[in-house]
Amino acid sequence: MDSPKLSEEDVAKSFRKLYRKAKAFGLTEKQLASLQSVRGLQAPLLSKSRKRLLKTSVLYPCLCVLLAVVAIPCISLVSEWPMSPEKLARLCLETVGLDSEDIINNDWCLVRAPDELLDFFRPPLKCDFCRGITSVEKVSGISPEEFEKKYAYSGRPVVVTDATRNWTALEAFSFEFLKDIYKPDSPVLKSSHDSCQFFPYKTSFESLAQVFNMSTERAHGNGEPWYIGWSNCDSSAANLIRNHYSRPYFLPRVSESSKTDWIFMGSPGYGAHMHVSAIMPFISIIFTLLTFEETRISTYVDVLVFQVQKQHRSILFVIFLFIKKLSYHIHFR
Incomplete structure (x- = not known):
């Protein structure tokens, strides 16, 4: 006969009872953590917490930065706020280590069309x-x-x-x-x-x-x-x-x-x-x-x-x- 399926709350209550009994017998946190059965229970919990930590501390901030990098130039090009397109171009060029003064003053192109196409x-x-x-x-x-x-x-x-x-x-x-x-x-x-x-x-x-x-x-x-x-x-x-x-x-x-x-x-x-x-x-x-x-x-x-x-x-x-x-x-x- 199959045993009744326990809910997550029932499992948590049972685990807390076992934990209190183990502590009553004098087992330390380090001894409990070294038990193979405890490590098996902790693995999925740690995996979930690590994923949650990765999302909150890395992915979400990176996504916000990416959106800002895309949104600010678009807003600047349309409304010239908070800087003009020329200032924005200078900032971007200098950020990647290029000489903005030379490139802008000499009308360099990021993508140059072949000379054969210019006459067309x-x-x-x-x-x-x-x-x-x-x-x-x-x-x-x-x-x-x-x-x-x-x-x-x-x-x-x-x-x-x-x-x-x-x-x-x-x-x-x-x-x-x-x-x-x-x-x-x-x-x-x-x-x-x-x-x-x-x-x-x-x-x-x-x-x-x-x-x-x-x-x-x-x-x-x-x-x-x-x-x-x-x-x-x-x-x-x-x-x-x-x-x-x-x-x-x-x-x-x-x-x-x-x-x-x-x-x-x-x-x-x-x-x-x-x-x-x-x-x-x-x-x-x-x-x-x-x-x-x-x-x-x-x-x-x-x-x-x-x-x-x-x-x-x-x-x-x-x-x-x-x-x-x-x-x-x-x-x-």
Whole structure:
């Protein structure tokens, strides 16, 4: 005959009676705990208490922290409380040990789209300003007032043939001149590598240091052709380069100059492929207009370009004229 099933309360009462009798016989807590039957009874109870302790002391606090980590950024992004999205981004980047100042100021992306996809998502371009242009005017001795009236805001390309008058750049600039400025392990080269843009185009160069490490023969056009560009955002290098050119005489007095120079350099007759330039505040379409025996004239829309041959060296000067700001940059090749 089966014995009646005891409830948990009956079992607890019976256990307490046994416990009191054991204590009456003089058994200690340690002796009772060492009994195999007691350990067998304690095992499921300890397992339940440990699970309860794990939930209350570990899992629940972790869940609360996780919810806070997710909720606070969402609230901040929507309401800018208690901090703006930029401050929140800086905090997150610095928490994981990244330089927030460098990443935010240089517009780094956490997930960068492949260059091949960028053109597919670019807004349609309006080409009305260059429709009907079949030639490029060449002028000299033009006054700032005439230049502003005829070319600065009209979108008409023009070549100013005497734009470099009184410049020592024609004599001083060369591959060796720039190589001496960007010496190996120099602060200038390190600054260019860390915070300046570099455009290898269709070469195998990965940095400016590799460019100035090429052989002398290739640098002077006796090897594989090359063409590269970079932004000169180091003040010490900029001061050395700017010693050899001055503000173009024909720019209007209200025009502004940028702190950054863009330098493009390469083999004669070899340049960037046809592309839409995203360097400047406006979009320029690069194309070649005329080719002469010794002088190749190229142009950007709203950009002046002229090239001279001297001692088998090719130097390309490009003056960028911003449509709205009328800022200018000087480029050399």
